Amino acid sequence: MELNILWFWIIAAMFIGYFVLDGFDFGVGMSLPFLGKDDTDRRVLINTIGPVWDLNETWVIVAGASLFAAFPEWYATMFSGFYLALLLILLALIARGVSFEYRHQRPELKWKKSFDTMIVVGSAVPALLWGVAFGNVVRGVPLDENFNYIGSFFDLLNPYALLAGLTTLLLFFTHGVIFVSTKTEGDIRVRARALAIRSGLVTIVVAASFLVWTTLAYGTLASGILAAVAAVALITAYLANLRGNERTAFGLMAVTIGFAVLTLFASLFPDVMPASNDVANSLTIENASSTPYTLQVMSWTALIAAPVILGYQGWTYWVFRKRISRSHIEAAVH
Amino acid sequence: MNEWLDPLLLSRWQFGLTTVYHFLFVPLTIGLVTTVAIFQTAWYRTNKAKYLQLTHFFGKIFLINFAMGVVTGIVQEFQFGMNWSDYSRFVGDVFGAPLAFEGITAFFLEATFIGLWIFGWDKLPKGLHLATIWLTTVGSIASAYFIIAANAFMQNPVAYQINAEKGRAELTSIGELLTNPIALAAFPHTIFACFMVSAGLIISVAAWHLSRNQHLETMRPALKFGLWMMVISGALTTLMGDQLSLAMVAAQPMKMAAAEAMYNTASGADASFSIFTLGTPDGVSELFSIRIPYLLSFLSTHTFDGTVEGINNLQEQYVQLYGPGDYAPIIWVTYWSFRWMIGLGIAHILVAVAGLWVTRKGKSPRTWIWKIAIWSFPMSLLAMSVGWVFTEMGRQPWLVFGLLKTSDGVSPNVSGLEILISLIAFTLLYGALAVVEFRLILKAVQKGPDDVPVPDPVSGEIKHTTTVY
Numbered sequence: 001m002e003l004n005i006l007w008f009w010i011i012a013a014m015f016i017g018y019f020v021l022d023g024f025d026f027g028v029g030m031s032l033p034f035l036g037k038d039d040t041d042r043r044v045l046i047n048t049i050g051p052v053w054d055l056n057e058t059w060v061i062v063a064g065a066s067l068f069a070a071f072p073e074w075y076a077t078m079f080s081g082f083y084l085a086l087l088l089i090l091l092a093l094i095a096r097g098v099s100f101e102y103r104h105q106r107p108e109l110k111w112k113k114s115f116d117t118m119i120v121v122g123s124a125v126p127a128l129l130w131g132v133a134f135g136n137v138v139r140g141v142p143l144d145e146n147f148n149y150i151g152s153f154f155d156l157l158n159p160y161a162l163l164a165g166l167t168t169l170l171l172f173f174t175h176g177v178i179f180v181s182t183k184t185e186g187d188i189r190v191r192a193r194a195l196a197i198r199s200g201l202v203t204i205v206v207a208a209s210f211l212v213w214t215t216l217a218y219g220t221l222a223s224g225i226l227a228a229v230a231a232v233a234l235i236t237a238y239l240a241n242l243r244g245n246e247r248t249a250f251g252l253m254a255v256t257i258g259f260a261v262l263t264l265f266a267s268l269f270p271d272v273m274p275a276s277n278d279v280a281n282s283l284t285i286e287n288a289s290s291t292p293y294t295l296q297v298m299s300w301t302a303l304i305a306a307p308v309i310l311g312y313q314g315w316t317y318w319v320f321r322k323r324i325s326r327s328h329i330e331a332a333v334h
Numbered sequence: 335m336n337e338w339l340d341p342l343l344l345s346r347w348q349f350g351l352t353t354v355y356h357f358l359f360v361p362l363t364i365g366l367v368t369t370v371a372i373f374q375t376a377w378y379r380t381n382k383a384k385y386l387q388l389t390h391f392f393g394k395i396f397l398i399n400f401a402m403g404v405v406t407g408i409v410q411e412f413q414f415g416m417n418w419s420d421y422s423r424f425v426g427d428v429f430g431a432p433l434a435f436e437g438i439t440a441f442f443l444e445a446t447f448i449g450l451w452i453f454g455w456d457k458l459p460k461g462l463h464l465a466t467i468w469l470t471t472v473g474s475i476a477s478a479y480f481i482i483a484a485n486a487f488m489q490n491p492v493a494y495q496i497n498a499e500k501g502r503a504e505l506t507s508i509g510e511l512l513t514n515p516i517a518l519a520a521f522p523h524t525i526f527a528c529f530m531v532s533a534g535l536i537i538s539v540a541a542w543h544l545s546r547n548q549h550l551e552t553m554r555p556a557l558k559f560g561l562w563m564m565v566i567s568g569a570l571t572t573l574m575g576d577q578l579s580l581a582m583v584a585a586q587p588m589k590m591a592a593a594e595a596m597y598n599t600a601s602g603a604d605a606s607f608s609i610f611t612l613g614t615p616d617g618v619s620e621l622f623s624i625r626i627p628y629l630l631s632f633l634s635t636h637t638f639d640g641t642v643e644g645i646n647n648l649q650e651q652y653v654q655l656y657g658p659g660d661y662a663p664i665i666w667v668t669y670w671s672f673r674w675m676i677g678l679g680i681a682h683i684l685v686a687v688a689g690l691w692v693t694r695k696g697k698s699p700r701t702w703i704w705k706i707a708i709w710s711f712p713m714s715l716l717a718m719s720v721g722w723v724f725t726e727m728g729r730q731p732w733l734v735f736g737l738l739k740t741s742d743g744v745s746p747n748v749s750g751l752e753i754l755i756s757l758i759a760f761t762l763l764y765g766a767l768a769v770v771e772f773r774l775i776l777k778a779v780q781k782g783p784d785d786v787p788v789p790d791p792v793s794g795e796i797k798h799t800t801t802v803y
Contacts, residue, residue: 046803051449054404058445062437064411069434072426072502079415079422080745086416087756091763094405098767101401104803105774148419148747290427290505297508298434305438316446319457 003295004285007070008272010302012265014066016258018059019130019168020175023257024250025053027176029096029123030169032116034195035180039109041188042116043329046100048183051320053100055313057093069298073147073288074272081141081149082133085156089126096122127172128165132156135164138218138264140276147273147283160213167210170203171234171260175253178237181246185325193241196249200238207234211260214267223266230259339750342741345417348757352409353726354719355764359403361718364474364525365532366396369563371467378464384552391552391783392536397452398774402767404445409760417753421733421743428494428505429484432512436480444473478528479521486517488734489725490585496737503737515581520725523574527718529567530682534714536560537689539779541707544698549782557693564686564710571679576633583634583642586735588652588661589728591645592668594630601641605631611669656736663730671724678717682710 028049036042049056068075079086095118103115139160142151174196181192211227219227237252268274272288275281289295337343370393377385411433414422422429447469454463487494493510494503505511540557543549583590591597595611607629612622631640645662652661689707692699729735733743 043803050803051453054449055442055445057404057408058437058441061408061411061441062434064415065430065433065437068411068414068422068426069430072422072430075415075426075430076419076422076745079412080417080419080748083416083745083748083752084755086412087759090409090412091759093408094763094767097405098401098770100803101397102770102774105398105777144747146746147423148745150747153752290430294427294431294505297431297505301435301438309438309442313442313446316450319450319454 003292003299004070004289005270006299007066007289007295008265008269008285011063011067011070012261014059014063015134016261018056018063019172019261020254020257021052021056021059023127023168023172024176024179025049025056026123026127026172027174028180029119029176030127030173031177031180031192031195032120035177035188035192036116039112040326040329042112043104044184044188044324044326045180046103046119047324047329048180050100052316053097055316057097066298070290070295071272071283071285071288072290073283077143077147077149077273077283077288078133078137081143081151082136082156084153085129085133089129092122092125092129094122095119096126124169128169131165131168132161134168134261134264135161137273138164138214138267140274140282142277143273143275143281143283145281147281147288150277160217163206163210163213167207167260170199170206171253171257174199174203175250175257178241178246178250178253181241182250183323185323188326189246189323193244193246196241197238200241204234204238207231207256207260211263214263218267219263220266223263226259226266227263230256230263233259339754341748341750341753342744344750344753344757345744345748346740348417348753348760349413350723350726351757352406352413352760352764354723355768356403356406356410357719357722358715359399359406360478361528361531361715362399362535363396363403364478364528365530366392366399366535367467367471367474368529369532369536369559370396371464371471372559374464374467378460384555387552387783387785388556391778394778395535395539395775398771398778400448402771406764416756417745417748418733418743419745419747421738424502424738424743425487425734426502428491428503428511429487431505431508432480432484432487436477436484440473440477440480442473444470444477447473475525478525479517482521482524483512483514483517485725486514486520487511488732489729490514490516490581491734491737503734516578516585519574519578519581523571523578526567526571526574527679527721530564530571530679531711531714531718533560533564533567533686534682534710534712537564537686538708538711541704541710542779543782545701545704545708552783554696557689561686561689561693564682565690568679568683568686572683575676575679579633580636586729587643588645588648589663589668590634591643591648592663592665592728593672593724594642595665595669596630596642596644597646598644599641599647600630600644602631602639603627605629605634605640605642607633609673659731659739661731663728668724668728671720671727675717675721675724678713678720682714682717685710 028045032042032045036045064075067078099115099118099122103112103119106112133156136156136158139158141149141155144150177192177196177199181189181196184192208231211231215224215227233252233255237249237256240246240252241249270285271282272285273283275283290298370389373385373389373392376382377389447466450458451463451466451470454466458466491503492514493505493507495506496502497504536556537560540553540560543553544557579590594607596605600606604627606625606627608623608625610624628638630642631638634640634642645665649661653659685706689699689703692703731739731741733740
């Protein structure tokens with residue numbers, strides 16, 4: 001297999017890692033107003049992701065750097081083209097990240113509430129805009145002969161891309177709420193499950209329409225099959241949650257997000273950034289990639305590092321596998 | 335076009351602002367994580383409560399600081415593509431690889447094990463928990479290596495060939511890229527300087543408490559540790575800085591000439607180092623200066639009769655090589671940043687040596703000495719910042735020395751208005767967060783270390799205050 005094909009799928013895998021992991025962080029963040037009745041509840045919610053949000057967020061740094069190294073043209077076109085969208089994502093990620101660390105530094109409720117707001121907004125904005133960004137990549141954007149984006153910010157807000165954004169927003173929300181139900185005890189766990197049942201229905205409707213639109217407008221046979229797997233996994237996750245199998249439901253949500261990302265990448269292939277105005281200006285895995293030598297060096301690094309990384313990250317989740325309850329929070333010293 | 339909406343100028347300001355800001359948190363992260371690991375190791379081996387208190391105390395300051403380093407770091411990586419897309423297209427094949435290595439090998443390590451350290455006090459065995467802070471340290475120091483190797487390519491491009499058809503630089507040897515002489519000298523120089531910043535913080539904090547005669551049990555050993563750390567890392571920073579300037583003269587002679595504001599080639603005694611210069615406002619001729627003969631010759635070549643090339647001579651050479659243009663950086667910036675870096679660095683070493691002397695055998699110095707010591711943290715941070723300002727401004731007008739000018743690297747399709755929006759947004763958000771961050775650190779510092787955790791009367795185990803959000 002050509003290395004640029006391999007790296008196309010490695011990039012896909014990295015965004016799957018990012019969306020599956022930081023996806024539930026975003027969901028937990030967005031669930032604060034729905035599940036966090038009081039400060040103790042909100043602390044329970046935040047502590048479910050406390051030890052892991054940073055490593056989850058690191059996936060986007062690694063995905064971005066790998067995109068830069070493996071497909072510099074893709075990275076350059078996408079990041080300069082989606083300038084204001086990425087700016088909003090950055091501001092949101094900054095606000096969210098510092099809020100986790102700052103909100104518990106002072107006891108005043110007013111202080112905590114302002115950081116809670118930043119967590120909610122800082123989670124919802126990237127959850128929405130990553131979907132909008134990838135929706136536009138799949139749909140195609142106007143590019144000039146030097147592969148520079150020549151549309152405006154508002155061209156990115158088209159119906160298909162907005163539906164993509166709504167899909168990631170809802171997928172991550174439900175994913176995060178189900179995560180809460182797997183990580184907590186007592187009343188909040190019950191309420192989380194009930195909320196996921198409600199949000200799950202909306203998610204199914206929106207995600208299914210998005211997958212159908214993608215398949216009809218931009219899909220291939222392969223991407224259609226992947227989309228079908230994603231849809232089945234989502235419905236099964238919903239049913240599992242309905243029957244109280246929270247952990248199964250969570251695993252199936254991860255499968256859903258994974259196959260949804262695969263659907264998008266399969267629809268793209270072998271383009272990486274199709275030009276909507278002129279096919280000749282499209283970026284493909286051929287004209288966007290680095291040299292075989294660079295890709296070879298990167299492949300060896302990834303091959304050696306991947307089992308180690310997955311090993312210690314998996315171990316981290318195992319260390320923090322216990323459920324968190326209000327009594328844990330109340331007993332802990334600040 | 336309105337000159338205030340010049341994308342190049344705005345992008346440069348934004349990159350400068352966000353980078354200097356990001357690099358206020360990074361040196362403290364690298365230095366403090368190492369310090370905390372050392373304190374925790376001391377506790378692990380001696381079981382003395384004071385070391386555990388110091389671990390928790392400086393650990394808390396470290397964590398307030400750490401989050402800022404992480405989130406402002408994402409901006410750095412995204413900005414290459416957002417604001418410097420032509421640069422990204424040109425160097426991606428070479429420059430992307432160390433960035434990817436940094437993420438894959440260093441950032442994951444750092445981000446995972448810091449979570450385990452914060453939340454793992456009562457979940458992991460003592461030895462394993464100690465290992466988590468050391469692995470965080472390894473991750474943070476390794477990340478510095480990769481980013482400096484990437485930066486070294488911009489200062490001194492190696493291990494590449496130009497593909498004219500694609501209009502880009504292509505990597506020819508990863509080994510050569512990672513052993514760039516500039517990187518080999520700049521990495522230890524930077525790491526030891528990070529240790530100086532951390533030592534500066536410890537000295538400031540300990541001096542503040544000791545001047546009030548409080549927390550003596552913990553702050554006396556902390557001060558001693560900080561002073562020794564400052565002296566040792568200061569000496570090593572100087573030594574490595576000397577190595578770096580040799581490598582710099584070989585790779586970027588213009589930067590050294592600009593550091594000295596030396597317009598004409600000179601050798602021997604004429605290659606003098608000026609400590610202070612008062613010039614005419616246009617910077618073309620000098621009115622008054624204090625000079626040390628031979629010193630610049632020694633700094634540049636390690637001999638007293640060496641020749642150091644001047645700005646005008648290099649300018650002529652570069653015009654022949656690269657065509658018409660101005661190849662000198664902004665001289666007053668390089669001249670003064672170089673001096674502030676060296677001056678503050680040496681002042682820190684001297685103050686630390688003096689501090690060791692006045693506190694020998696448990697003596698307590700006079701009040702005014704504490705007042706000086708309290709400044710060591712902000713001043714060491716300033717020395718670090720001006721050092722990077724010198725390195726990066728001294729590279730101008732090049733983005734990649736000799737290959738790509740800064741003006742050719744900016745994104746051609748991002749408008750000045752968009753960049754103005756992002757520049758304002760970053761400035762406001764960063765400014766607000768700086769205020770919050772500063773107050774939180776100040777509060778944690780003033781509160782001082784918590785009391786000794788009491789061992790369980792039955793099992794003898796120490797119940798840690800489990801950190802939770």
